[in-house]
Amino acid sequence: MSMTAERVPTPALMDIRPDNWKLAIIAGLVVSVIGCTALPVAAAFWVVGAMFAMVAASFVVNAYRRHYYGGLLISPAIAVLFVMNIFPLLWSLGLSFYAYQSSQQSMRFVGLANYRKLLTDDLKAPELWANLTNTAMFTVLTVSLQMIIGFLLAVMFAKQFPLRRYLLILVLTPMMLSVVAVGVFFSYYYDPTFGLISQVVKAWTGEQFILFSNKTGAVAGIVFADAWMWSPFVMLLVLAGLVSVPKYLYEAASIDRVGPWRKFWTITFPYIRGLLMLALLFRTIEAFKMADLIILLTKGGNDTMTISYHVIRIANEQNKTSEGAALSYLLLFVVIVLTNLYLYIANRRSSQGN
Amino acid sequence: MTKMTTLKSFATALSFATLMTVGGATFAYAEDITLTMAVPDWPPTRIMKKMFDEQYKAKSGNNVKLEVDFIPWPDFYTRVNASLTSGEQKYNFAVSDSQWLGAFVEGGYFRKVNDLIDADPELKAVMDGMHPAPLNAYSTYPNSTPNYYGFPQFPDVLVNFGRSDILCNDEEQKNFMAKFSKKLPCTGEELDAMTWEDFENVGKFFQRKKGDMLAGKPADDDFYGIAFQAGKGYDFSSMQINGFIWQGGGNVWDETKQPKGQAEGVVNSPEAIKGLERYLNLLQYMPPVAKTGTMDIFKSDELFREGKVAMNIDWIGLGEASLDPKTSKVSDKLVFGQAPGTMGADGKMVRWSNIGGQPFVLTTWTTDAQIKEAVGFVKWWLSPEIQHQFAAGGGQSAIKAVYEDPKYTTYRPWNRAWAASLDWQKDVWHVPQFFDLLTQQQDQFDLAITGKQDAKTTLDNVAKYQQNLLSEAGLIAK
Numbered sequence: 034m035s036m037t038a039e040r041v042p043t044p045a046l047m048d049i050r051p052d053n054w055k056l057a058i059i060a061g062l063v064v065s066v067i068g069c070t071a072l073p074v075a076a077a078f079w080v081v082g083a084m085f086a087m088v089a090a091s092f093v094v095n096a097y098r099r100h101y102y103g104g105l106l107i108s109p110a111i112a113v114l115f116v117m118n119i120f121p122l123l124w125s126l127g128l129s130f131y132a133y134q135s136s137q138q139s140m141r142f143v144g145l146a147n148y149r150k151l152l153t154d155d156l157k158a159p160e161l162w163a164n165l166t167n168t169a170m171f172t173v174l175t176v177s178l179q180m181i182i183g184f185l186l187a188v189m190f191a192k193q194f195p196l197r198r199y200l201l202i203l204v205l206t207p208m209m210l211s212v213v214a215v216g217v218f219f220s221y222y223y224d225p226t227f228g229l230i231s232q233v234v235k236a237w238t239g240e241q242f243i244l245f246s247n248k249t250g251a252v253a254g255i256v257f258a259d260a261w262m263w264s265p266f267v268m269l270l271v272l273a274g275l276v277s278v279p280k281y282l283y284e285a286a287s288i289d290r291v292g293p294w295r296k297f298w299t300i301t302f303p304y305i306r307g308l309l310m311l312a313l314l315f316r317t318i319e320a321f322k323m324a325d326l327i328i329l330l331t332k333g334g335n336d337t338m339t340i341s342y343h344v345i346r347i348a349n350e351q352n353k354t355s356e357g358a359a360l361s362y363l364l365l366f367v368v369i370v371l372t373n374l375y376l377y378i379a380n381r382r383s384s385q386g387n
Numbered sequence: 388m389t390k391m392t393t394l395k396s397f398a399t400a401l402s403f404a405t406l407m408t409v410g411g412a413t414f415a416y417a418e419d420i421t422l423t424m425a426v427p428d429w430p431p432t433r434i435m436k437k438m439f440d441e442q443y444k445a446k447s448g449n450n451v452k453l454e455v456d457f458i459p460w461p462d463f464y465t466r467v468n469a470s471l472t473s474g475e476q477k478y479n480f481a482v483s484d485s486q487w488l489g490a491f492v493e494g495g496y497f498r499k500v501n502d503l504i505d506a507d508p509e510l511k512a513v514m515d516g517m518h519p520a521p522l523n524a525y526s527t528y529p530n531s532t533p534n535y536y537g538f539p540q541f542p543d544v545l546v547n548f549g550r551s552d553i554l555c556n557d558e559e560q561k562n563f564m565a566k567f568s569k570k571l572p573c574t575g576e577e578l579d580a581m582t583w584e585d586f587e588n589v590g591k592f593f594q595r596k597k598g599d600m601l602a603g604k605p606a607d608d609d610f611y612g613i614a615f616q617a618g619k620g621y622d623f624s625s626m627q628i629n630g631f632i633w634q635g636g637g638n639v640w641d642e643t644k645q646p647k648g649q650a651e652g653v654v655n656s657p658e659a660i661k662g663l664e665r666y667l668n669l670l671q672y673m674p675p676v677a678k679t680g681t682m683d684i685f686k687s688d689e690l691f692r693e694g695k696v697a698m699n700i701d702w703i704g705l706g707e708a709s710l711d712p713k714t715s716k717v718s719d720k721l722v723f724g725q726a727p728g729t730m731g732a733d734g735k736m737v738r739w740s741n742i743g744g745q746p747f748v749l750t751t752w753t754t755d756a757q758i759k760e761a762v763g764f765v766k767w768w769l770s771p772e773i774q775h776q777f778a779a780g781g782g783q784s785a786i787k788a789v790y791e792d793p794k795y796t797t798y799r800p801w802n803r804a805w806a807a808s809l810d811w812q813k814d815v816w817h818v819p820q821f822f823d824l825l826t827q828q829q830d831q832f833d834l835a836i837t838g839k840q841d842a843k844t845t846l847d848n849v850a851k852y853q854q855n856l857l858s859e860a861g862l863i864a865k
Contacts, residue, residue, distance in 0.1 A: 135472035136494035136819065156852060225675045226609075226695060239596065241609065245679040246837065332619040334680035334833050350465055351823045352472060352490070 052098050057091035060084075074140070089115075129358035136352040147359035161343070161360070165367075168339045171256065172320040178260040179316055180309070183267025190268065191275040208265040216329025219258040223330070251335035258326055263316060270312045274305030310379050317375070321368060340364060420445075420760045421452045424480040424747070425467050428457035430707040431541035432482065434780045435768070443767060451760045460685075461620055464822070471496045471750070479753040480761060482540050482745045486622075488528040490819040491748070492536060498749040500535050503762055510762065513769045513786065514538075521785040524814040525746035530642050537746025538765045541704060542785040544808040545627070545726045545740050546801050547578050548691055548699045548709060552720035553593070556602035563592055575803055578724020582736070583631075583665060586698070586727045589613055590672025593697050611674045614690055615700040618683030619833040622825055625815065626684075626741045627700065628832060632662035633739035633813060634729035640824075640853050642816045646864035650853035655846035663842040667835055680833045692717060700726050702743045703801050707781045710799075723801035725808050742812035744783070778802070785809075820860055827852050 044053045061084035068080035089112065096104045129148070132141045151157055190201055207215065225231045225241045234242035244250040282300045291299075324341035331337045344364065348357025426432040436455050445451040456478075458466045464484065470477050471491060483491065491497045504511050514522070514535070521542040526535045553559060555573040563571035567588050572578050593612030595601050601610050616623045629639060637659030640650040653659075670677045674690055682690075684701055691699035692708060692715040712718040728738035749761055767773055774784040779798045783805060784790050790809075796802045816824060828849050835845040857863040 136468070136490050136496075138495055156855065220681070225679065226690060227693075241675045243675045243679055245681065246675075332680070333830070334619045335837060346826060349469060351826065352468065353823075 051091055052095040054088065054091040054095050057088045061088045085120075125358040126362060128355045129362055131355050133355040134352045135354040143355075147356050148363070151356070151360055151363065161340075161363075163336070164338050164340045164343045167337060168321060168323070168341070170252070171259075171323055171339060172317060174252070174256045175259045175263070175320045175323070176313065176316045178256060179264045179267050180313060182260060182264040183312065184271055184309070186264060186268040187271035187275055190272055204268070205265045207262045208269075210262070212262070212325045213329065215258060215262050216326050219254070219261075219326075220330055223254050245331060245335060248335045248337070251331050251337050255326055255330055255337060258330065259320070259323065263319070267312045267316065270308045271305055274308040275301065278304045306382075314372075314375060318368070318372075321371075418449045418756070419452070420449050420756060421454055422479045422757060422761055422764065423454045423456070423477060424482070425456050425458060425470065425478045426482040426540075427460050427463045427745070429460065429704055431543075431704055431782050432457065434777060434782055435540070438773065438776060438780070439764075442773075443764070445760055445763050447759065447763060449760060451764065453764070464621065468822075476750070476752045479750055479757050480747050481750065483537060483748045484745055485524045485537075485742065485814055486817055486821045486825070488536055488748070489817040490821060492528045493819045496750055497536050498751045498753065498758075500537070500749060501533075503758070504535060507762060507766075510766055513766065516787055517785050518542075518787060518790075518809050520742060520809055520812040521744060524742045524812070525744065525785075528817055529645075530814070530817050537748040538769065539785045540745050540747045540768075542783050542809075543702050543704045543743030543745075544805070544812060545630070545700050545743065546703055546706075546804045546808065547581070547724045547726050548688075548701055548706070548801075549578055549722040549724065550691075550694070550697045550717055550720055551722040552717075553602045553697045554589075554722065558600075558603055559592075563588075566592060572724075573722070575722055575724045575800075578722060579804065579807070580736075581724070581727040582730050583634075583669070583727045586613055587669055587672065589698055590669060594672065608695065609674070611690075611696045612672055613669065613698050614673050614677065614682070614687040614696045615669070616682065616684045616687055617670060617673075617677045617680070617836045618686065619680040619829055619836075620683050622815075622829065623683035624832045624836060625825065625828055626743065628663060628666050629813075629815060630726070630740040631666040632659045634737050635659070635662040635665070637662050639815055640857065640863075642818050642862075645862050649863060650857060651850045654850035654853055655843070660842050660846050663832075663835065663846060667842060670836060678837055680837050703783060703805075704743065706799070706801055721800055723804055725804040728811075738808070738811035739813055740808065740811055742814050744785075818857075818860075818862060820856055820862070823856060824853060 044050050044056075046053075046055055049056065065081045065084045068077045068084075072080060093105065093108060095101075096108070130142060130144055132143045132146070133139075151161055186204060190197065190204075222228055223230060223244045225243045228244075230244060231242040234240075244254050278301055283296065286296050286300060322341050323339055324345055327333060327337055327339055327342055328345075333339075333342055340360075341364075344357055344360050347353050347360060426435075432455070436453065439453045443451065443453070464487070467478075467481055467483070467487075468490075471481070472494065483497070488497065492499075504514055514526075517539065521539055523531045525539050525542070526537045528534055528536055549572070551573065554571055560571050560573065563569070569585065569588070570577065571589070571592070572581050572585060590611070590613040593601075593610055595606045595610040597608050598605050599610075600606070616627050618624055632639065635658045637656050638653050639659075640654055641648045673682070674695060676682045676686060676690075684705060687696075687699050688701050688705045688708065690696050691701070694716045706723075708714040709721060710718055725738065726740055728736040731737045747765075749758065753761065768777075769786065771786070771789055774782075774786055774789045775792070775794070778784050778789065778795060781799060783802075784795075789795065790802075790806050795805070815821070818824075831840075831845045831849050831852075834840045835842060854863060858865065
């Protein structure tokens with residue numbers, strides 16, 4: 034890339050040129066606003082889309098003329114991100130201020146009514162709260178179980194022993210299965226009539242064992258299935274950390290006659306801490322979104338409804354699109370707060386460590 | 388290229404083009420027309436597709452192809468709903484569960500078919516020849532008005548699946564007589580005559596543990612007398628509970644009485660509560676899975692086919708699998724009857740039950756050419772000959788002339804219960820809010836089924852929710 038080219042002067046604001054992105058933004062905004070007020074929704078959608086494309090094109094031309102090649106190179110990624118993520122996000126934010134059902138053709142601006150209804154309605158607010166507490170419970174239980182099991186598995190597989198490779202493949206299998214397959218598998222596993230658990234318990238007590246007959250059992254069943262599936266993921270990350278610890282550190286520690294506990298805390302742990310935190314973050318975010326296993330195993334019965342499943346129901350099944358959008362935004366808010374809290378703690382920890 | 392050859396080739400091309408045009412004018416081309424259909428994946432739709440592929444020739448001479456998306460039942464609503472509301476306009480035809488009509492008619496997806504029926508005397512005659520219960524449930528919106536939207540694809544009712552080897556066993560017969568002073572129902576006629584009390588007795592009677600004597604042999608596993616749907620998913624408890632409520636003189640929110648008809652006071656009337664209590668009371672005699680909220684129509688059918696229960700109330704649509712020795716351990720020991728009823732004060736049996744089955748419905752974006760072929764297809768489908776074939780292959784017909792034919796009862800063992808059951812079918816709501824009503828109700832019923840709350844609390848909660856939702860939607864006026 035040569036830097037010899039002359040710097041092209043920035044065009045004046047009202048200069049009609051393809052690289053005048055400031056003017057493009059203003060024109061785009063004006064046309065979009067007029068289009069939205071004057072045209073039917075279906076046409077306005079495309080007008081706004083065309084305006085976005087125009088602004089994007091002028092950015093590209095501008096970048097090209099001024100040799101911002103770095104910007105140009107990432108522009109396809111940004112375009113995809115915009116079309117697939119940012120635009121739908123903004124669109125659903127807009128929807129959450131309307132009374133709109135995807136199965137009906139009418140649309141009415143209602144301001145914050147959807148949010149107010151979700152948070153204060155005497156039928157909906159308790160349901161939302163119950164689903165949120167359930168989600169929190171599942172998150173804490175599944176993630177802590179996965180971290181413990183995953184960590185122990187990793188410690189085991191960090192050592193060499195016969196058949197290690199085959200066992201490792203076997204242990205990693207659940208992670209690669211589809212959630213649907215796992216759900217169906219466990220629903221048979223737990224089934225009181227045909228299920229393995231019930232058969233084993235029956236051999237002792239003579240009675241069929243109904244795991245899903247109360248909330249404790251149902252939660253235990255779901256948590257176990259989820260941990261079965263995702264502990265290998267935690268294991269994989271931790272294992273990567275464990276094998277990266279240089280052997281000579283342990284050898285040096287052995288010469289100094291350091292005990293195994295101290296070896297772990299001063300040598301091993303610093304190497305895997307970052308990966309543990311990463312595993313924790315990934316699994317927490319995933320657990321917060323848990324719906325698939327619950328749909329397959331209990332359908333939300335025995336008070337196991339989570340917030341994600343609740344959103345699916347409202348937005349997809351009952352077609353209450355705007356109410357679902359509002360709920361999603363409340364959820365997004367919670368996730369952002371939690372993630373920032375996590376990052377804050379993680380950063381403080383690592384700065385202390387240093 | 389010389390001028391001459393250019394001219395020559397031009398002339399050839401011209402004559403060829405003329406030939407094409409003339410040919411096109413004189414012989415109508417057989418057009419390729421594809422009808423895309425969304426259907427639930429089960430025998431009645433598989434049979435239809437097979438019959439279509441093997442036999443269908445459009446009268447118009449066009450090559451009509453039927454492209455069918457088979458969707459598993461538990462996801463069927465979600466998938467069709469997503470397709471319709473997303474605006475992808477994929478399907479010309481959808482097999483729609485009867486309750487969906489309101490939601491999708493109001494949304495502008497389902498096409499009204501009155502004009503097609505009026506324009507076609509043959510089709511009109513077919514519609515007139517249909518039993519009014521399925522016709523109203525599958526075709527009309529608002530319910531029971533002459534506004535038609537669908538044609539029956541597969542009509543269905545709940546029937547009683549029984550195990551003749553157990554029920555007709557001499558020893559069991561003798562013991563049952565000794566215990567209840569009544570005959571253990573064994574033949575189809577005896578099953579027809581059963582009340583829910585008799586059904587309960589069968590449940591009480593067959594509570595066998597592994598190793599206990601069952602029909603003269605030690606049972607190889609726990610064995611239970613009765614089963615019916617008690618699942619949390621889709622409508623897998625409402626469809627049975629509604630029957631109990633109606634038979635006891637109660638009612639669900641009645642959409643035909645809009646806007647005067649209330650939910651509170653009706654849905655939780657003492658009769659309705661009594662009905663739900665009777666339903667819940669029977670669960671204790673069923674396989675333990677009944678109390679988990681996962682015993683849906685498929686589970687109870689599976690239990691029956693695996694030989695774990697003596698009687699199961701289920702849809703005819705699931706019946707084929709129980710007849711097939713590959714999927715059923717009881718294929719050669721079956722007896723079928725109408726679902727049990729309630730003895731009225733006048734000594735006559737009351738048998739109200741929730742209708743099953745589905746219509747197919749045309750979507751609004753279907754082109755005129757496709758509609759023409761679709762009507763042709765519907766007429767073919769509802770013609771007596773094809774309906775007889777369908778019934779012989781395991782389907783059902785709502786057309787009187789077909790099911791009143793003496794041959795009809797010989798096709799499948801449950802067909803003997805068909806005509807008599809039809810008169811007692813009602814349906815739940817077809818309003819756009821149906822899925823909202825249904826999921827809340829299923830959640831509440833699940834709490835009752837799993838023993839977390841009693842019948843009164845359950846129906847009070849349902850009534851309160853419905854009153855609130857339907858008032859907001861303007862379907863209930865205070």
